[in-house]
Amino acid sequence: MTKSNLLRMDNVGIVVESLDDAIAFFTEIGLSLEGRATIEGEWAGRVTGLDSQRVEIAMMVTPDGHSRLELSRFIDPSTVADHRVAPVNSLGYLRVMFTVDNIDELLTRLYKHGATLVGEVVQYENAYRLCYIRGNDGLLIGLAEQLGKK
Template structure:
């Protein structure tokens, strides 16, 4: 048996704002659709669901996220997750320049939870709370720098 990670799905409040954030960071939109019907009810396990969706991909072609904005039933607000909570934790991206990536995030109104840390002179990294409260980790690999 083989297995391959296809994507990570994330429910968001505002699909357009979330797409804007992730495309500004460098992801590209592979496709968009509105999904509903019996097949969606069966697959998702939620009767009468209808959602606008977008599939985004990282520039390397491997990482994908699928964003959902539920039109019906209404999305349910939940408490913001904390980094130490059990369950879905965060989405992480390797970036070439963390400072430039943080400038992009700031233009969207998102800033690090605390600051940028250096891990054993190998990585500079940070967590920020992005669209719909998503925790986003940005990490810059410092190996190979002059």
């Protein structure tokens, strides 16, 4: 048996209603738009199992260049399920966590994009301040501010 050698994780994908709004929201967090394209055709459907599809995507990248977030807006076929209001303990539910410099300042900016705090900002020992927000399109986003290392 040959073992596969993992090289890296390329990206995490999130389906959104408005690509423009999602790009603006994640840009506010600090990601940059790396590229935007429409993916369509039978070849793409063979990868996803959706037959023929047409999807507009935007690839967002973190400042260090190591992590990417692929935002997708399905044109055809349309989306079939909505998990945005599922609580954090739902099976298969996705949450993306970002480490930030200043949670309070970032929250003030994200509220202007419609973000809402899920619980509250809490401190874990002397290591982190953490919170969950519902961001653009109701997506669950985690924010972590490392303490003692500025």
